[in-house]
Amino acid sequence: MKTIASCVEEIIKNQPFIEEGLSRNIINYSALAEHVQPMIEKRLHKSVKTGAIMMALRRYNPPIHASATTKMQRILKNLGDITVRSNLTDFTFQNSPTLIRSHAKILEQITTDRRIFYAFTRGILESNIIISSSEKDKVITSFTQETQLDLQENLSAISINLPHDNSKVPGLYYQIFKRLAWEGIALHEVVSTTNEFTILVKDVMVDRAFSVMKNLKNETYF
Structure with missing residues (x-):
């Protein structure tokens, strides 16, 4: 009742x-x-x-995670370096039995150049490739046999290094997403590894998004 x-x-x-x-x-x-x-x-x-x-x-x-915690404060204060990469393109392809082979083709062409930004994520039905726009034609050539679902250009990536114990603190990503939402910043993509967090935004929003990520270390939000 x-x-x-x-x-x-x-x-x-x-x-x-x-x-x-x-x-x-x-x-x-x-x-x-x-x-x-x-x-x-x-x-x-x-x-x-x-x-x-x-x-x-x-x-x-x-709930506890909605209120102030000493551990959360410490994690935010110890966020690592922030890196910004601009001029990126985001491809979305439908998953297929040949997708990995197509992926291997592009990897063979870019692995020796550390200046190239590259991220690959595979979901249940589709996969994304985020890459420096200078390599756009190589992706198109390598994936000619695949079904392209979407293509977005004029994007920037903001990456931040996380403390090694970040996975033990509930609510960390919430703090990041909350601040971005308050500033009216729409996220095009989110890429996360164990100790690194990357957001992809339109170029026109990158300055505001960078300011939010930087201030996470310096302000108190609780």
Whole structure:
């Protein structure tokens, strides 16, 4: 049976910015109660007083990762070097039995040149190749037998080195994505290894995105 408290919890969990605001005690409970009142009444099929909603909001306990943690602060302070690479092209190909052979062809041509940016990710149905635009024609030639689903140009990659224990801290990627979202920065692609995190954005957004990534080390967001 649904209650006011369960409805409040359901709504807040689907809106992480609100959840974090509650954990930091910077949300106006009265205003928030009025905001969610129609949603709760729709779920319960009856009228609900804002006072009852406010009580449920005050009793709500955000998860640990939504509030300040010493470990998270330490991880952010110890983020490593940031590298920016511009003039990139992103290819999307449909997966096929011959895709790996096509991939091997392009690798043979670029592995000796360390100046070339290259990233390959394989999903269940499709694969992506992010490469320096100077090598665009080589990819097109190597993948002539493959089905190209998309092609995006004028992209830039911002990579940041992560501390070695980053995988043990819940919420690290959330902090990065949150700041980018607040600044209105749309991510074209995300590429992650164990200790390195790369975002791909349009060239026009690279300066703002770089500023966000840089300030992660210097500001407190909790």
